[in-house]
Amino acid sequence: MALTQVSSNKRCDGYQKVFEHDSSELKCKMKFAIYLPPKAESSKCPVLYSLSGLSCTEQNFITKAGSQQAASEHGIIYINISTFTVYSGCNIEGEDESWDLGTGAGFYVNATQEPWKTNYHMYSYVTEEVYVSLVTPWGGHGALICALKNLGKYKACIYLTLHRLKLFSGYLGPDKSTWELYDATVLAESYSGPELDILIDQGRDGLFLSSSQLRPDNLIAAFSKQKIPVVFRLQQGYDHSYYFIFSFIIDHIKHHAKYLNA
């Protein structure tokens, strides 16, 4: 795909860049951010993907997550993507009406229902169109399903917050069996790919957990049953915000680097 550079700023000895391109999967313009560590100037580096959640543009992660210092140190190329940026350009009727459907909440699925099915193909965009030789997705629920559904394609997968599957009939229709194609708990129950080493941090005192929109217990049970190694840390006092992500991102980049640089 042909990329147009939108911005480039030196940061932590490397470069933080933003690119724009026409996406064949999404049928519209797409923007993503990429951090190039200094090591990338002279050698091949592994790529880590961050899949931002509700209402985030590619700028949220650049600005607030504090990932560049550790990416620079471990020689990791860091790509961050958001559904919000791209879908804002589709001009679908009603796309801005709800906080959990449309532009603000594209999720990493391939929609099958009108009016979303032409553009809302973020799952294929991430796993096919932008896939680079050594990638390892992370973020929320979207990252986990990318790893669980693409056996052997990703070397490691972690994420910081668990969002309970709330896939709206709007994207996938009323048949609940189609929802399970994007349900990490269901996918984990039948996982038979290469060994994964999963690290999950979850803020204990966030709104989403207390309102039961997040159900880490179901997922942990599925991993245990399948004997998939998982470290789950329920972090006291933390919520679901970027302050939480900033607090643990160094641990997570180290976790990835162990496999990616092996």
Add this chain to the structure above:
Amino acid sequence: MALTQVSSNKRCDGYQKVFEHDSSELKCKMKFAIYLPPKAESSKCPVLYSLSGLSCTEQNFITKAGSQQAASEHGIIYINISTFTVYSGCNIEGEDESWDLGTGAGFYVNATQEPWKTNYHMYSYVTEEVYVSLVTPWGGHGALICALKNLGKYKACIYLTLHRLKLFSGYLGPDKSTWELYDATVLAESYSGPELDILIDQGRDGLFLSSSQLRPDNLIAAFSKQKIPVVFRLQQGYDHSYYFIFSFIIDHIKHHAKYLNA
């Protein structure tokens, strides 16, 4: 002063808080941010001040600078202040008309001219009203003049970017000798206080330096003449943005911690 807590979020094992209070120096409501490292729960910790520059609210530093990880590690309380937040509440005629005078650019001076002289006393606010037992200011030019003018009151002083003194006759009147009271180069030339150890990082490729609004050479000459130790690093490829600050903040917090925790 009586403080009202505006927000509190757990971050890097400590807490990022924002407080509001009525300021006697500024004659209006003031907001500042404070990061409390975990060590502060059980023991006394030194305080580091960050004085934000043009057009910044207290949120810019919280969100973009990435200071909390190192402050947590070294047990440093971090207060960040901005002139923009407070002066936005003064409702002075014409305050929003210019980017370099009024709300967007209060500077850390005590104004003597109308219409600014009632409220624009940020210099006294920082050095008197919010002064805590062990403080060490840093930021831009404002931080350096606080240290140079208050002999022995601050243990260390550093800053990341040099802004050439551009004190507008608007704040201090046409008599240029009054401007020198807030000119770091002039203050350095006559400095006779306790030994300072100054660390300066300057982005080489920023707009302000190339347009000669920043003149680090004059300041370095003054320090050299006075035999004040200074490390000046002109960083290739970096500008004047938060990406630059984020890139070197860990070095600067370490520099402070050496003195503050001694």
